[in-house]
Amino acid sequence: MTTPRTIRFKLNGRSVSADIMPHETIVDMLTQRFDLKGARESCGQGLCGCCTVNIDGMAVSGCLSLAWFLDGKDVQTIEGVANGATLDPVQQAFIEAGAFQCGFCTPGFIMMVRQLLDLHPDPTEDQMRHFLTGNLCRCSAYPEIIDAVKIAVAKRAELAHLVA
């Protein structure tokens, strides 16, 4: 009765397809079928954000989402954030601020900060903290992460200025 189906979607800008079983989560699919390991499962309960991916512009927990529903969607993972060899401003900001120790949580934080800045290009510190309450850093790099958000705001503003 339970049969796989072929889903087609955009993954980091490329059109891809995969044969998916109903119970596969997005993290399962990314790691096992596309060898993408940036979104990783830690709590498995929606709490920590290590598995964050972006679907049609919305951050979701890959550990709590079924891959089945990705058919026709535009999916972005941490692997698709850099532009070739040029890091995304948020990635660069995390490096400059030293916003990690072990780095396990970092892809998830970067994905969330990107959505934060898409919604609020110039967030207050309260907005930053509020937006990131669903991301946990076991190494507790929180002060540096907030610094990184501030650096990223400036970098994005600079880029926007260059483009304009």
Next chain:
Amino acid sequence: MTSFDLVEPETLEDAFKWLGVDDSSVRPFGGGTALMLMMKAQLFTPVRLVSLRKLGRQFEGIERSSNDGSFRIGAMTTFSQLEHSPEIRAHLPVITQTMKTLANVRVRNVATVGGNLAHGDPHLDLPPVWMALDASATIVNSSGTRTIPVGDIFSGYYETTLEQGDLIAELRVPVRPGWRSRYIKVTTRAEHDWPALGIGLSLHAEGRVIKDLRIVLSAAIDKPTRLIGAENVLRGKEIDDALLKRAGEAAADETHIETDNRGSAPYKKHLLRVHIARAVSALVTE
């Protein structure tokens, strides 16, 4: 997780066909945040899940009636859609306020209004708010449609009056001129913990006189419940410290609160007295 059958009907007829079996492991799938947790913990092993995401118009959207200004909210509306709706912010600001401390951005991007109600978890933040707002739910099944007050969905701890094959299609939320509302989420261990108690409060005051009000308690009891006794103490009265104290006592007396790991029963009753008095007083003088 063990596998299951997953279907995405595009018509209600098909949905009822897929759901209409005498098997409680066949369930509708809204945002899936609650179901996925239960499935991953092996608390729930579905045979079939029926996704509601392709059911279309009746299950979607936030609309205001041009007649009476009331809202129609489709059951598949996500919390993010509620949170970012300018209409909701303008006319039901208590919903926007409640979203601030509800879960996190990723859960709000996915969780739905209907799944939240059908889950029947007494700790959830929105049910007492909908009840304080006097919202009703439209429920559809293969034999027809019924509209019930949101409070009538809940029958006990994780138990609802919904039967196999029932779907929550939409909510109706009145906008009552002169009423003000607030949700009080009382956490005792960490700010982001599940609440020890939740209070949905809605009232209509003129000066310091309370014309009418609704107080709904959640989390500390088995299902979100109106505190009729406390309401009766306050209705029609001009508030002062003595009256607020009596309302708090009435609330503590009329509820059956159990001790759990968020606090002892006496402690939670104390919190209830204090927070009801504070919240009523704050809303009246707002």
